[in-house]
Amino acid sequence: MMFLSLLGIAIKALWANKLRTTLTLLGVIIGVTSVMTIISALEGMMGAIESQIDRMGPSTFVVTKWGLITSEEAYWEAVKRKPISLEAVDLVEAGCENCEKVCARAFNRANIKRGSQTLRRVSIGGVDPNFIDIADVEVGQGRFYSYEESLHRKQVAFIGHTVREELFSGVDPIGKDIRIGGKKYTVVGVAKEMGSVFGNNHDNFTLIPFTAYMKQFGEPGDQFNLMIKAFSVEVLDETMDDVRLILRSQRHVPYNKPDDFALITADNVLEMVNSITKLFRVGLVGISSISLVVGGIVVMNIMMVSVTERTREIGIRKSVGAKKKHILIQFLYEALLTTMTGGFIGIVLGYIIADALVGMIDMEISPSSFAIIAGLSISTGTGLIFGIYPAMKAARLDPIKALSYE
Amino acid sequence: MPLIETKNLWKTYKMGTEEVNALREVSISIEKGEYVAIMGPSGSGKSTLMNLIGCLDTPTQGEYKLNNRQVSSMNDDELANIRNREIGFVFQTFNLLPRATSLHNVELPLIYNGSPADLRRKMAEEALAKVELSDRMMHKPSELSGGQRQRVAIARALVNNPSILLADEPTGNLDSKTSVDIMRLFDELHREGNTIIVVTHEQDIAKRAHRVLSILDGKIASDVRVSEEGRKIL
Secondary structure (H helix, E strand, O other): HHHHHHHHHHHHHHHHOOOHHHHHHHHHHHHHHHHHHHHHHHHHHHHHHHHHHHHOOOOOEEEEOOOOOHHHHHHHHHHHHOOOHHHHHHHHHHHOOOOEEEEEEEEEEEEEEEEEEEEEEEEEEEEOOHHHHHOOOOOOEEOOOHHHHHHHHOOEEEHHHHHHHHHOOOOOOOOOOEEOOOOOEEEEEEEEEEEOOOOEOOOOOEEEHHHHHHHHOOOOOOHOOEEEEEEEOOHHHHHHHHHHHHHHHHHOOOOOOOOEEEEEEEEEEEHHHHHHHHHHHHHHHHHHHHHHHHHHHHHHHHHHHHHHHHHHHHHHHHHHHOOOOHHHHOOOOOOOHHHHHHHHHHHHHHHHHHHHHHOOOOOOOOOOHHHHHHHHHHHHHHHHHHHHHHHHHHOOHHHHHHHHHO | OOOEEEEEEEEEEEEOEEEEEEEEEOOEEEOOOOEEEEEEEOOOOOHHHHHHHHOOOOOOOEEEEEEOOEEEOOHHHHHHHHHHHHEEEEOOOOOOOOOOHHHHHHHHHHHHOOOOOOHHHHHHHHHHHHOOOHHHHHOOHOOOOOHHHHHHHHHHOOOOOOOEEEOOOOOOOOHHHHHHHHHHHHHHHHHHHOOEEEEEEOOOOOOOOOOOEEEEOOOOEEEOOOHHHHHHOO
């Protein structure tokens, strides 16, 4: 009851001092907006990276000679390794019980032509037909190529959304021919649009049977890798162990030497991205928090002025029976109302700015509950921390001195 | 039993290394329904005495009993409670909240004792009617004359039915005609049974009271009952 009355008093006081209230709000808004922009943008980017990495699926891993390379040393070490050999496919398929699917893959870049139109340096993937069952690629139109086509090294192509848009605008591409690096391929299907991350278009690709890829580009060598799907997430570790053993014996790795190849899961990639970006993220949030502290100091400063200016009002309130806690609560309410309103506006503004920023690199963010909760608690905390001192100062005023204050 | 009873009140202030005795051995007793003027030149200690009686301050030494309750040993919150329920202040400078309406100013004491909003409004309206300001309820102090402002302050002092109406130079900022109006209002409130204590240095004001306490150098110099005849001379 009384707290409602005090809230009413606080609202009236804020309303009566519009300029002062606006200035305080501005301080808080700037602080919260900058923190929220950073948090929302980072959350959005990390979310996009995660969903991209998750496309691999939780029970899938890749066998490559390269591994996740994070230093120059590691790169030079990896360069010396033997490529994964083609026999490994058969060995794994024969020897690994938990492997549901084993897909041979190699990538290259080539120009694609249709009539007089040319699309330069498109990513060409030579992949086995079971790729469509493992990877997060969906058929939008037509079909993926079949085992028979792969077996007979048919020159068929499954094209990405961008390739279709660029070379077949307004035309049904199914059954039409394209030329990849000069060789004729027949389009059998088109992938669903996947969008882009960090300005990186994920639809500018064309897949052809691995067999046909070998015929055109020769042995893939260093670019060869295996994508393997285990039967379930539960047996993933076991499966990876099996595959590791098979490869070690095939590559004659001595028992006391580490693997000269790498098995990569989505989790590995995620971990690496997280650890690389961690310092960067903490740093950004830290720097942006400085403006929040400045905002808090603005709140405190203006409240101190407000308390001094309203010394007489405090004296009057005390003379008619206001207790310390009543004055304290009134001033804390004023601080909290401004910082929470400022916080709310800051969250919305921060989101809008983050969305615009992230939009520039072709990504989208969604409102994250973490960012909203962080923003609200940060602004409320600012109000409490920077509001409590002036409020206590007001509450402690001696009524006689306050009444005679000019 | 007296309403106000003080025994050997001392109030000492420290001014640097020196100690100043603003009040010395003040022992007074005021009954319910009395109309008392406290007189004295500036610096005599009358404001200090008023602050003590009004529970804005506590004595350095001595006892103060209000309504048979020992006030001298109370803490800040207890004093605030007493001010809220037992004391109605009227100040020389009115001390109204400048941005609030008359109604809100009068409601103020009721807010701090947790009265519900509808009761607050009803009581404040009644108090304003008593000082004949029912038509100025929604006006702010800046829209009122000096006399009207002081009447709002009196309404605020009365709204909670306090034991004492404590006025500090209530006419100090008013012209003589308005002063007479305000003092007439005090007379009327006294007739209705209110206990009134007025601190003043003006003889004319003091003469309206039924008892004059003179204070000099922190001590009670005289305590005179003013006769009916003495007041009639006015």
